[in-house]
Amino acid sequence: xxxxxxxxxxxxxxxxxxEDYEFGKPLLNTHRLALLTPDLYYADGQIxxxxxxxxxxxxxxxxxxxxxxxxxxxxxxxxxxxAGGKVCxxxxxxxxxxxxxxxxHPAGSPGADCLAxxxxxxxxxVVHPRHDHSFRIPRPDLSVKLGVPNACNRCHQDxxxxxxxxxxxxxxxxxxxxxxxxxxxxxxxxxxxxxxxELLLALVKNEEQPPIARASGVVLLGQRxxxxxxxxxxxxxxxxxxxxxxxxxxxxxxxxxxxxARQLLSLLDDPVRQVRIDAARTLAAVPxxxxxxxxxxxxxxxxxxxIKSEQTNAExxxxxxxxxxxxxxxxxxxxAEAAYLAALELEPTFTxxxxxxxxxxxxxxxxxxxxxxxxxxxxxxxxxxxxxHALGLLLIRQKRLLEALAALAEAxxxxxxNARYGYVxxxxxNGVGQSQPAxxxxxxxxxxxxxxxxxxxxxxxFQRGAGNLDAARTYARRLAALEPDNPEVRVLLRQVEAKN
Numbered sequence: 001x002x003x004x005x006x007x008x009x010x011x012x013x014x015x016x017x018x019e020d021y022e023f024g025k026p027l028l029n030t031h032r033l034a035l036l037t038p039d040l041y042y043a044d045g046q047i048x049x050x051x052x053x054x055x056x057x058x059x060x061x062x063x064x065x066x067x068x069x070x071x072x073x074x075x076x077x078x079x080x081x082x083a084g085g086k087v088c089x090x091x092x093x094x095x096x097x098x099x100x101x102x103x104x105h106p107a108g109s110p111g112a113d114c115l116a117x118x119x120x121x122x123x124x125x126v127v128h129p130r131h132d133h134s135f136r137i138p139r140p141d142l143s144v145k146l147g148v149p150n151a152c153n154r155c156h157q158d159x160x161x162x163x164x165x166x167x168x169x170x171x172x173x174x175x176x177x178x179x180x181x182x183x184x185x186x187x188x189x190x191x192x193x194x195x196x197x198e199l200l201l202a203l204v205k206n207e208e209q210p211p212i213a214r215a216s217g218v219v220l221l222g223q224r225x226x227x228x229x230x231x232x233x234x235x236x237x238x239x240x241x242x243x244x245x246x247x248x249x250x251x252x253x254x255x256x257x258x259x260x261a262r263q264l265l266s267l268l269d270d271p272v273r274q275v276r277i278d279a280a281r282t283l284a285a286v287p288x289x290x291x292x293x294x295x296x297x298x299x300x301x302x303x304x305x306x307i308k309s310e311q312t313n314a315e316x317x318x319x320x321x322x323x324x325x326x327x328x329x330x331x332x333x334x335x336a337e338a339a340y341l342a343a344l345e346l347e348p349t350f351t352x353x354x355x356x357x358x359x360x361x362x363x364x365x366x367x368x369x370x371x372x373x374x375x376x377x378x379x380x381x382x383x384x385x386x387x388x389h390a391l392g393l394l395l396i397r398q399k400r401l402l403e404a405l406a407a408l409a410e411a412x413x414x415x416x417x418n419a420r421y422g423y424v425x426x427x428x429x430n431g432v433g434q435s436q437p438a439x440x441x442x443x444x445x446x447x448x449x450x451x452x453x454x455x456x457x458x459x460x461x462f463q464r465g466a467g468n469l470d471a472a473r474t475y476a477r478r479l480a481a482l483e484p485d486n487p488e489v490r491v492l493l494r495q496v497e498a499k500n
Contacts, residue, residue, distance in 0.1 A: 003069055003075075004069055006474055007054065009027065011054050012027075012051070012250035013051040013052055014034060015313075016032075017032055018031075018273060026242060029272060032274060033054070034055060035243055036186060038159040041148065041239040042148040042183075043146055043190065044139065044182070045189035045213060046181060048122075050397075053130075057069075058211070060134050060135045060179065065211075078091045083114075084114075099113070101300075114154070115131060117138050118151070119131040119135055136178055136180055137178035137179075140167075144162050145184075150482045151315075157309075157441060177488070181206075181209060185200050185202065189220035191451060192482070201223070202232065204218050212243060214244060215241075215246075218236065218244065221252060222250065222254075225252070233251055237249065237266075242275050246272070246274045249264055249267055249275065250281065252264065252282060257286045260286055261286050261290060268280060277290065277301065277306040280299065284299070285329040295302075303326060315346070321339070321352060321353050321356060324337075324360075328360065337357065340356055351381050351387045352375060352378035353382075355386050355387055355390045358374050358394065370394055371391070374391040380389075383414055384414070385415025386415070388407050389420075392405070392406075392407035392408035393424075401428075409427050410425075412425040415464070421456070422441055422442070422445035423458060435462055435465065438468070439459065439462050456476075460475040460476040461492070476497075477493065479492070480493050
């Protein structure tokens with residue numbers, strides 16, 4: 001693993017957060033590894049954006065069994081130790097695998113090459129075809145089910161994924177599932193689909209699955225934190241893999257302060273820096289009066305290390321945004337304001353810093369300064385949905401409802417990818433007696449975000465209020481399918497069903 005992490009300093013999608021690299025120390029002491037997020041990877045872990053090799057190799061059975069980079073590549077030239085698929089035959093018996101009985105293609109044809117099926121290429125920057133290093137079994141059945149690509153149809157582009165899936169089943173008499181068995185969980189989690197929590201719970205508990213996939217599931221599960229999720233995440237705080245410890249620490253952000261302290265304080269002394277700073281970030285909001293003197297010192301020390309890690313990228317406004325956020329959690333408003341202003345000085349069009357600064361002014365009772373900040377941000381970036389949304393909320397607080405509705409409407413229009421903007425606009429419309437436009441707005445949101453819980457809840461309530469009980473029941477039942485254990489949803493469903 002030490003060799004892989006040395007190579008990963010370049011051959012991974014990562015962000016550096018510490019300058020002082022030491023050979024032999026964990027990658028996560030200095031770099032934050034990108035997880036299997038939908039913008040970078042397909043749900044089954046295949047490469048999508050330019051992610052290089054390490055994140056893919058961590059998914060492979062080969063890595064799990066101890067294979068390392070230099071087993072296939074000469075470490076100084078990075079050249080393969082044997083040409084093409086022949087490198088695989090260093091370990092895999094040619095008599096078994098370099099045979100039509102295994103690959104079902106004519107000997108010597110492109111389809112008979114190991115790499116064509118198990119490490120297909122994606123071309124980046126026009127000139128760089130890069131192999132997917134997860135070394136997976138082709139799964140055209142997942143292409144049919146989830147829309148992910150597969151190696152078969154990269155060559156057989158005139159055929160459908162269903163054709164390829166049927167062919168694989170005919171050859172092998174079954175669907176070969178392979179080592180990576182997390183696609184459905186990550187797919188459901190990214191879409192907030194029915195059953196997502198149960199699939200994610202199974203993934204994060206499954207020690208046979210790659211830690212990078214489990215960690216990706218941890219992040220999604222943290223967005224759905226309930227007692228069952230907490231019980232699944234808690235053991236990961238002592239996992240041997242630091243990626244699981246760090247993601248679990250951040251996933252427990254929503255815990256009550258006393259429970260955060262009980263579970264996470266020990267991680268402030270973790271040997272891996274990313275684990276320490278992620279624990280420190282989660283613990284920042286714990287009131288100091290709940291801690292002993294030694295615990296307060298440990299949390300303060302962790303906060304200092306977290307801020308120093310952000311200062312590694314002090315040329316980027318995002319770093320000052322993050323520094324401002326931890327100061328807010330610590331109740332330190334003056335340094336938070338300074339951090340947000342520093343972000344805006346670096347990049348005046350970085351509207352998220354303006355939105356956060358305006359929210360800080362709200363906490364201080366300075367909405368006049370907040371309005372000035374947001375209007376300045378919109379002058380520089382009139383297409384910012386976040387700034388329009390924040391301005392709308394500010395105007396509602398000031399009872400300037402017509403102006404607020406205009407701002408919230410613009411946020412919903414510009415930020416249709418964010419269901420929250422349309423939902424809040426609809427709630428505001430309903431609040432001023434415009435129930436039918438509110439319902440229409442929510443239906444537009446739902447068409448793009450069919451699993452958004454808040455939108456479904458509001459539609460059921462608004463339709464019931466408008467006397468449209470059949471529609472209310474439809475939305476309540478859809479919501480119950482997504483949240484069968486939610487007591488609030490059960491009450492709503494009973495209410496609308498009782499009026500049948």
